[in-house]
Amino acid sequence: MAPLKASKFLTNSSQRQLTYLGKPIRTICPFAFALRSQSVRSYATPSGPPPSRFRLPKPKRWNESKESVLDKAGTYFLMTEMLRGMYVVLEQFFRPPYTIYYPFEKGPISPRFRGEHALRRYPSGEERCIACKLCEAICPAQAITIEAEERQDGSRRTTRYDIDMTKCIYCGFCQESCPVDAIVESPNAEYATATREELLYNKEKLLSNGDKWEPEIAAAARADAPYR
Numbered sequence: 001m002a003p004l005k006a007s008k009f010l011t012n013s014s015q016r017q018l019t020y021l022g023k024p025i026r027t028i029c030p031f032a033f034a035l036r037s038q039s040v041r042s043y044a045t046p047s048g049p050p051p052s053r054f055r056l057p058k059p060k061r062w063n064e065s066k067e068s069v070l071d072k073a074g075t076y077f078l079m080t081e082m083l084r085g086m087y088v089v090l091e092q093f094f095r096p097p098y099t100i101y102y103p104f105e106k107g108p109i110s111p112r113f114r115g116e117h118a119l120r121r122y123p124s125g126e127e128r129c130i131a132c133k134l135c136e137a138i139c140p141a142q143a144i145t146i147e148a149e150e151r152q153d154g155s156r157r158t159t160r161y162d163i164d165m166t167k168c169i170y171c172g173f174c175q176e177s178c179p180v181d182a183i184v185e186s187p188n189a190e191y192a193t194a195t196r197e198e199l200l201y202n203k204e205k206l207l208s209n210g211d212k213w214e215p216e217i218a219a220a221a222r223a224d225a226p227y228r
Contacts, residue, residue, distance in 0.1 A: 103190075111220040114170045114185040117163050117201065118209035120217065127207070128182035131156040135174035135183050143167035144174060161206060165199040186213040187220060 074080045100107055120128050131148030147160035174183050186209060193199055201209075210217070 109187050111223040113187050113189075113220075114172050114175075116186050116188040116191045116209060116213075117165070117168070117174075117206060118184055118186045118213055118217065119161065119203065119206040120182055120184060120210045120214065121207070127157070128180045129158050129161065130180055130182070131158045132179065134177040134179070138173045138177045140171060140173065141167040141169050158203060161203040163201045163206065165201060166196060181221070184210075184217055184221075186210075187216050188213055 122128060131146060133146050133148075136144040136146045143164045145160065145162040146158055148156045149159050151157055170185065172185060175181075175185055178184075183206075188209070
């Protein structure tokens with residue numbers, strides 16, 4: 001059996017074909033040639049091969065914009081973006097400064113600011129806490145520990161109310177769950193300590209915080225009341 005020999009390669013790649021004994025392979029094995037043409041073809045119509053000079057549309061890129069030639073020229077040659085940045089700098093330069101001389105001056109604080117914890121009292125001086133332990137149960141950090149005892153009239157009073165401020169995440173759940181607004185987070189944010197033990201608050205410390213910040217706590221509660 002004579003070996004296969006390659007014919008001269010033509011200029012057009014679509015006309016290249018192998019010959020066997022002087023006959024093109026397409027006439028000898030049309031099925032194999034059809035498989036080869038289908039594997040190469042990237043487009044086909046129901047009626048047959050694609051039309052001559054067929055081209056798929058150019059795919060759109062995600063970063064293509066509808067900017068005009070002038071806009072692109074201004075961006076790349078006139079550096080309009082840099083001029084816009086300089087305009088913002090000059091605009092802020094001539095505005096009055098926002099400098100606050102802390103700690104002698106302080107900025108406004110939101111009524112919902114969550115700072116140092118405090119236990120409140122009624123105007124009569126009686127403690128608000130009824131030892132329901134809802135704050136202890138809802139605390140996600142398990143930073144609150146409460147112990148209670150029964151009074152002579154059958155009600156309960158707290159004998160121990162501890163908060164580990166190193167565990168607290170200041171979520172405000174204790175304040176939201178309290179039915180009598182006893183435990184609150186005051187607007188005080190300046191309670192840094194030198195030792196860790198000073199951040200373990202007991203009942204007396206929390207009550208003293210409440211007595212100290214009661215005017216600010218009451219004002220914040222009144223300001224936030226319409227939204228609750």
